[in-house]
Amino acid sequence: MYQFGPHKITESQVFFKSKYCLGLVNLKPITPGHVLVISRRVVPRLRDLSAEEATDMMLSAQKIGNVVEKEYQCTSLTTVIQDGPQAGQTVPHVHMHVIPRKIGDWANNDDIYDELAGKNKIRVDNEERLPRSEQEMKEESDMLRPFFTSIEE
Amino acid sequence: MYQFGPHKITESQVFFKSKYCLGLVNLKPITPGHVLVISRRVVPRLRDLSAEEATDMMLSAQKIGNVVEKEYQCTSLTTVIQDGPQAGQTVPHVHMHVIPRKIGDWANNDDIYDELAGKNKIRVDNEERLPRSEQEMKEESDMLRPFFTSIEE
Numbered sequence: 001m002y003q004f005g006p007h008k009i010t011e012s013q014v015f016f017k018s019k020y021c022l023g024l025v026n027l028k029p030i031t032p033g034h035v036l037v038i039s040r041r042v043v044p045r046l047r048d049l050s051a052e053e054a055t056d057m058m059l060s061a062q063k064i065g066n067v068v069e070k071e072y073q074c075t076s077l078t079t080v081i082q083d084g085p086q087a088g089q090t091v092p093h094v095h096m097h098v099i100p101r102k103i104g105d106w107a108n109n110d111d112i113y114d115e116l117a118g119k120n121k122i123r124v125d126n127e128e129r130l131p132r133s134e135q136e137m138k139e140e141s142d143m144l145r146p147f148f149t150s151i152e153e
Numbered sequence: 154m155y156q157f158g159p160h161k162i163t164e165s166q167v168f169f170k171s172k173y174c175l176g177l178v179n180l181k182p183i184t185p186g187h188v189l190v191i192s193r194r195v196v197p198r199l200r201d202l203s204a205e206e207a208t209d210m211m212l213s214a215q216k217i218g219n220v221v222e223k224e225y226q227c228t229s230l231t232t233v234i235q236d237g238p239q240a241g242q243t244v245p246h247v248h249m250h251v252i253p254r255k256i257g258d259w260a261n262n263d264d265i266y267d268e269l270a271g272k273n274k275i276r277v278d279n280e281e282r283l284p285r286s287e288q289e290m291k292e293e294s295d296m297l298r299p300f301f302t303s304i305e306e
Contacts, residue, residue, distance in 0.1 A: 046214075046215055046218060046230065046232070047218065047219050051212055051215075054211050055208045055211060058207050058211035059204055059207060059208065061199075062200060062204075062207050066200050075238075075239050076235075076238060077237060077240055078235060078241075079199070079233070079234045080233045080234075082231060083218070083229055083231065084230060084254065085228075085229060086227070086228050086229035087230055087252075087254045087265075088231075089229070099240075101239040103239055105239070113269060116266065
């Protein structure tokens with residue numbers, strides 16, 4: 001069991017482990033393959049990470065980005081840290097969104113930000129996006145895990 | 154003289170230098186203190202950076218974020234890499250946006266993404282946001298530079 005801010009994360013949601021970070025599948029991904037890189041330590045801000053932790057987060061995002069971009073047949077990536085409540089951070093635990101992107105994923109490709117902001121203006125069918133089931137998250141995590149060499153704590 | 158993709162960057166726009174990265178002030182910042190961290194090498198994608206370069210980018214962003222958040226009286230940061238054209242990247246050279254944030258900077262704080270996407274829906278007065286003058290950029294860069302210990306190439 002891991003912590004993502006106040007939330008419990010089960011082992012089945014973790015597809016990537018490095019020394020200081022974890023890769024998690026998402027309860028409500030805004031696009032297929034939208035995953036999170038979080039620090040193992042529960043701290044709210046990027047500035048709270050040691051140099052080793054911040055480094056690990058970037059290298060983890062780089063590795064994870066390469067895999068999800070390819071596996072979800074995408075051609076670009078959006079990586080975002082909402083670092084603090086005034087930046088839209090809702091879980092007070094440093095996390096980087098890694099979002100595979102492709103042509104036509106939104107009417108205007110930058111409309112993804114409406115999704116990130118929870119505005120759902122564009123894909124109306126997503127307006128009541130439901131949390132995914134444990135099973136669905138486990139399946140995605142199981143698919144992604146073999147791409148990475150995990151380091152246990 | 155430095156390169157940001159196809160664009161020439163003058164020394165006066167550079168306020169931060171590390172071994173592999175540069176910190177630049179912005180021609181059209183979407184908020185005061187919105188700056189860029191770019192790799193010194195002109196490569197388009199995050200995956201093109203070596204581990205040393207990616208690490209340096211993250212640690213540079215962390216240092217720069219701490220300074221701009223404080224100096225522009227902010228309380229959060231948005232950091233974004235638009236990694237590839239389908240993610241809205243317009244200059245084919247890896248760069249991380251570091252954007253200081255505070256309460257009320259946009260009507261809805263997540264409306265910053267409309268600005269990032271160049272939609273300017275919210276702050277109508279910004280609809281024809283003009284490029285800043287060389288002088289204005291130089292002044293901001295001169296203000297920020299003393300906060301950092303620069304490493305020359």
